[in-house]
Amino acid sequence: MKQVYMDYAASTPVDSDVIKSMMPYFSKTYGNPSSTHKHGRLALQAVEHARKQVSSCFNVDPETFLFTSGGTEADNLALKGIAFQHLPKDLGKGPHIITSTIEHPAVLQTCKQLEAYGYSIAYLPVDETGLIDLDQLKETITEDTQLISIMYANNEIGTIEPVEKIGNIAHKHNVLFHTDAVQAVGKIPIDLSKLPIDLLSISSHKIYGPKGVGALYHTKDITFDPLFQGGGHEQGKRSGTLNTPGIVGLGKACELSQKRLKKDISQLEQMSDYFIKRLFEIESSTLNGHPTKRLVNNIHFRFKGIEGNALHSLLDEKGISIATGSACSSKKIQASHVLLALGLTPEEAISSIRFTIGRLTTKEEIDYVLPIVKESINHLRSISPLWKSNK
């Protein structure tokens, strides 16, 4: 059976050039990059080359990037690293960190933990398209505020936040600005030499690199506490033996992403515009998120009268992989926190699904998927007590 992958926001296939670049670092150049002998030095050279590839993708100096185990660790390190420099009792009332209600769990759950430790966190709401309100951000900042963490682009609905404006506001108030750019990289040009961003998280496996590796960008003068105590790798900011093959893969993935950026963006834009246009042919279908300020690969829809997990199951049976706007727990279905934050009712959130396309997606695939989606929705609506056609 034909298999169609439309969940690129979850993960991407590793590019063959990336795999090729990684191969020597498993059993040929296997030394520990921290060792001073030749085996070690060769590995270190590879790591530093990768650091250059990553940093030049963002137009900044190599020493501004440190490698992590992925986007989640980069987010944790940014938030806790800044917060832990002061005990909550030594800080004023706060808020100490300002974030949004639609952040990835890597940020949101870290904030919840910091709250449990006594830090004060402000969660900015978003409008019905997923954008934060800049005036509200200004009003929320106090002299106790250490950090603002707002994602570059949302992983579920693809809404792109006004990071430049957020950063300018942060800096005007002497506050640091962190952004989770895990979904933005490769779909939006990001020039960190020009943007008012102090900390930025990236992940390799979202940009056709291997899983288990990511990086945190940090401006040179910034100090933060490490998450791990150990051998003091990465200038003491991130202990743990460097994952040479993974880092090499991330470096190559960044280089390719930079090289292909224009082509990737125009190709994805063309295909998602077409996909969105065709999905609107379905009765009572609504695009979630922002109509224009959205990631070029994100197609997030809700279809009245159907339950997203059922549609997911039907498509899965036909070999089509997508994501839903809810998760099944033991007693009931949990609607996504992002969709609820937009002001969608639980029913609307539960009737939502996400397609995310990528470099390997073809128009043929979209044309293959469309009638199956339509049939599946018709099937579920024919069973649904909540569905009444307007036609």
Add this chain to the structure above:
Amino acid sequence: MNQEYTEIVKDHFFHPRNVGRLSTPSGSGTVGNPSCGDVMTIDIIVENNIITEAKFQTYGCAAAIASGSMTTELIKGKTITECKKLSMNDIIKQLGGLPEEKTHCSNLATEALQKAIKNYQKNSLL
């Protein structure tokens, strides 16, 4: 699809039996809430204390749809007394099992059935 679903569940999900509403039911029962992700309606026709016809509608996941389909299949030709005894576990057993987090879906079907039976009994007193 979800590998944890049995072939019987898949069959009833892809080809649900007895879908729809009855125009003159002896009893009807609707349970669930769209905001919790599932709603189930079951209509029955009862003649001489035996369920002769049953239809269902479900807004919900694969397990909920399969449970509605299986429940309506099981009750046809059975007496009201027999149907009153039908439990969530009976449906799960007939479906060849359900993943743990989906067991409440079959409960929804039996609850809708019990509500339809009560509705029938109330109607028949009028």
